[in-house]
Amino acid sequence: MYGGGYIFDEPDRRQRTEEYEHDIPEKLAEFEARIEGGEKIEPDDWMPSEYRRQLIRLIEQHANSEIIGALPEGTWITRAPGFRRKMVLIAKVQDEIGHGQLLYNAAETLGKSREAMINDLLSGKTKYSNVFNYPAETWADVTVIGFLIDAAAIINQVANSRGSYGPYCRALERICYEESFHLKQGHEAFVGLAAGTPMQRRMLQDALNRWWQPIMHFFGPPDTISAHTEKLMQWKVKMASNDDMRDHFLNDYVPKVWELGLTLPDPNLKKNGETGRWEYSDPDWDLFFKVIKGDGPCNKERLAVRSWAEEHGRWVRQALMSSKYRRHAPVA
Amino acid sequence: MNNSYDPRVKRLTLKDANISLREGEHWNIFEVFRQDKRGARHVHVGALHAPDPVLALIFAKEQYGRRKDCFNLWVVCSADILAFNDEDSDVFANNREKNYRDASGFKVRDKIEEFRKKSGNIKK
Amino acid sequence: MKSTNHIKDLITKMADDELILGHRNSEWTGLGPILEEDIAFSSMAQDKIGHALALYEILHEQFDEKDPDHYAFLRNEKEYKCCHLVEFPIGEYDFSLMRHFLFDYAEMIRYETLANSSFEPFRLLSKKVKGELKYHTLHAEEWIKQLGNATDESHARMQQELNHCFPLAAGIFEPAKEFESQLMDEKIYPGEKKLYELWLDKIYSVVTQASLNLPDIGKVQPVFGGREGYHTEYLQLLLDEMSEVYKLDPGANW
Numbered sequence: 001m002y003g004g005g006y007i008f009d010e011p012d013r014r015q016r017t018e019e020y021e022h023d024i025p026e027k028l029a030e031f032e033a034r035i036e037g038g039e040k041i042e043p044d045d046w047m048p049s050e051y052r053r054q055l056i057r058l059i060e061q062h063a064n065s066e067i068i069g070a071l072p073e074g075t076w077i078t079r080a081p082g083f084r085r086k087m088v089l090i091a092k093v094q095d096e097i098g099h100g101q102l103l104y105n106a107a108e109t110l111g112k113s114r115e116a117m118i119n120d121l122l123s124g125k126t127k128y129s130n131v132f133n134y135p136a137e138t139w140a141d142v143t144v145i146g147f148l149i150d151a152a153a154i155i156n157q158v159a160n161s162r163g164s165y166g167p168y169c170r171a172l173e174r175i176c177y178e179e180s181f182h183l184k185q186g187h188e189a190f191v192g193l194a195a196g197t198p199m200q201r202r203m204l205q206d207a208l209n210r211w212w213q214p215i216m217h218f219f220g221p222p223d224t225i226s227a228h229t230e231k232l233m234q235w236k237v238k239m240a241s242n243d244d245m246r247d248h249f250l251n252d253y254v255p256k257v258w259e260l261g262l263t264l265p266d267p268n269l270k271k272n273g274e275t276g277r278w279e280y281s282d283p284d285w286d287l288f289f290k291v292i293k294g295d296g297p298c299n300k301e302r303l304a305v306r307s308w309a310e311e312h313g314r315w316v317r318q319a320l321m322s323s324k325y326r327r328h329a330p331v332a
Numbered sequence: 333m334n335n336s337y338d339p340r341v342k343r344l345t346l347k348d349a350n351i352s353l354r355e356g357e358h359w360n361i362f363e364v365f366r367q368d369k370r371g372a373r374h375v376h377v378g379a380l381h382a383p384d385p386v387l388a389l390i391f392a393k394e395q396y397g398r399r400k401d402c403f404n405l406w407v408v409c410s411a412d413i414l415a416f417n418d419e420d421s422d423v424f425a426n427n428r429e430k431n432y433r434d435a436s437g438f439k440v441r442d443k444i445e446e447f448r449k450k451s452g453n454i455k456k
Numbered sequence: 457m458k459s460t461n462h463i464k465d466l467i468t469k470m471a472d473d474e475l476i477l478g479h480r481n482s483e484w485t486g487l488g489p490i491l492e493e494d495i496a497f498s499s500m501a502q503d504k505i506g507h508a509l510a511l512y513e514i515l516h517e518q519f520d521e522k523d524p525d526h527y528a529f530l531r532n533e534k535e536y537k538c539c540h541l542v543e544f545p546i547g548e549y550d551f552s553l554m555r556h557f558l559f560d561y562a563e564m565i566r567y568e569t570l571a572n573s574s575f576e577p578f579r580l581l582s583k584k585v586k587g588e589l590k591y592h593t594l595h596a597e598e599w600i601k602q603l604g605n606a607t608d609e610s611h612a613r614m615q616q617e618l619n620h621c622f623p624l625a626a627g628i629f630e631p632a633k634e635f636e637s638q639l640m641d642e643k644i645y646p647g648e649k650k651l652y653e654l655w656l657d658k659i660y661s662v663v664t665q666a667s668l669n670l671p672d673i674g675k676v677q678p679v680f681g682g683r684e685g686y687h688t689e690y691l692q693l694l695l696d697e698m699s700e701v702y703k704l705d706p707g708a709n710w
Binding site: 042044045046071074075076077078079098101102105108113114115116118119122123135136137170171174178300301303304305306307308310311314317318320321322324325326327328329330331332 | 334336337338339340341344345346347348349350351352353354355356357358359360361363376377378379380381383384387395399409410411413415417418419
């Protein structure tokens with residue numbers, strides 16, 4: 001489902017010197033020219049170690065976000081009201097797992113195994129999208145997630161799909177196709193509640209109020225306080241600035257919320273007629289960093305549940321482990 | 333008992349995450365090729381983890397064949413794929429110059445026109 | 457007018473089995489033993505819920521029953537006709553896989569015979585779900601065979617769950633007290649006894665290839681009662697959970 005709010009590694013100095021010793025200037029120039037010319041990088045190509053490291057980080061966080069993101073919505077799988085909602089929700093959560101599968105493959109082409117990635121997720125070494133550390137308290141939460149968070153994710157993923165790494169772009173092509181189903185179903189369910197009974201509208205408004213701050217956090221800290229990403233933008237790893245994506249989202253989706261007579265809990269939210277940019281209250285970035293560090297309402301539960309799945313599936317996996325087939329990372 | 337909002341999760345006995353997976357625990361890796369319809373070619377669509385080719389095919393059916401028309405799938409162990417190294421891609425470099433292998437390298441219209449001009453009144 | 461209670465009873469028990477097991481199996485979505493299997497198992501859960509919907513639609517369209525949502529989400533527990541096998545919580549993956557294997561073979565055989573039913577909607581449905589059921593049984597068979605033959609632990613787990621599930625699975629074939637002979641006379645379906653025999657033949661061959669042993673068939677006490685509306689303690693809890701949102705306002709459009 002979701003990219004958004006990535007935390008890129010700040011390259012530390014020592015590591016950087018070591019890396020640059022291994023990076024060959026002519027190769028680097030060729031690599032950068034290739035990206036500049038709009039070509040994709042493939043798994044066996046030469047690439048700077050910093051590019052490899054940041055890409056693994058990016059794709060891995062994205063993959064983590066998919067399989068953890070399956071949990072807040074999964075909260076309502078057994079309670080979805082009626083056949084249609086029930087089948088749609090199962091199919092959607094299934095897609096998130098499928099996206100995780102595709103993205104872990106893409107990251108594996110860069111040399112990190114899925115096992116290592118899951119270990120790092122469970123130990124807290126790598127992150128996932130912060131938004132999934134909040135609970136889905138009511139059915140209406142599922143419609144807010146399915147509409148607005150998927151919408152935000154699509155903006156991020158469409159941008160990333162124009163990036164430089166071939167396997168990631170190919171995975172995103174399929175993911176974006178499936179996300180369009182997610183967004184449509186999310187919008188339909190959202191409008192269903194908005195146009196429904198007074199009780200349904202209250203549920204929806206309550207969910208919107210609770211999710212607005214996490215949604216504003218979704219694209220990550222403002223550009224003024226984000227880690228330096230010029231190199232990553234040049235290498236087409238990071239494709240758009242956090243603030244630009246947030247503005248794009250507000251521009252496309254705030255009107256779609258307002259047209260239903262719903263409100264958003266920010267009195268300062270408005271489009272500036274002169275600059276054409278959206279203005280909003282500061283969405284408390286201290287809280288954002290606090291939640292990323294593990295202190296959100298659901299961090300513990302999310303990791304404990306994923307850990308349960310890995311632990312209880314272990315006997316199944318171990319029973320069928322075999323050395324009969326030589327292991328090799330996905331080829332493309 | 334935990335305080336999850338998810339009744340499914342409430343039924344699980346949760347512990348703090350402390351499991352560590354072993355390399356290879358997620359099985360071997362297979363490439364998947366998809367044939368959309370009878371007569372179409374198989375196209376590479378991705379990879380998956382499976383213990384053997386039979387389960388790989390069974391998994392591929394849902395991960396790569398659950399949407400849109402699909403007629404068949406192939407799975408093959410990733411380790412069995414042989415390809416050129418990136419730096420050897422120049423083995424293909426002169427393909428375009430070797431136009432004697434390509435239909436575009438054969439142009440007879442000019443010759444015919446010249447011949448017709450020379451020979452005078454040939455009926456068209 | 458000719459009574460149709462016998463067909464309605466048959467459809468209801470088939471549909472309730474599919475709905476409740478589909479619901480149970482969907483609980484694994486996001487929690488499966490490996491991502492690839494998570495996806496496959498989730499698809500099959502969706503298929504089951506889809507089969508239930510198709511059957512409730514027949515009830516609604518041909519027999520004037522309430523619409524599928526209403527019928528599936530709002531009946532009293534006693535009005536459900538599912539067997540006990542499908543009601544149990546998902547447990548560990550060994551239980552869920554064994555239940556999937558035993559149930560899906562029973563389901564496949566039932567739908568195969570319905571290809572020759574005198575009741576046209578059954579013939580159409582039988583044709584429609586054939587491919588899905590083929591995949592479900594292929595999936596189940598491969599898993600049972602591989603785990604049965606893999607390690608001591610996996611073999612022991614599979615054997616234990618086979619022993620545990622078998623009487624419950626035999627309960628799938630509980631005859632409809634009132635209606636059985638009428639359904640057979642009218643060639644709606646071949647009857648539970650016949651289906652049970654066909655099922656035993658099929659699973660026997662897979663179980664053997666999995667190096668597992670079927671319990672002594674003569675001594676097995678099938679777990680009956682579900683078809684008469686007597687259920688395990690788990691069904692009411694499941695129904696309360698399933699209809700929690702729907703019941704907030706059954707008249708609303710969700």
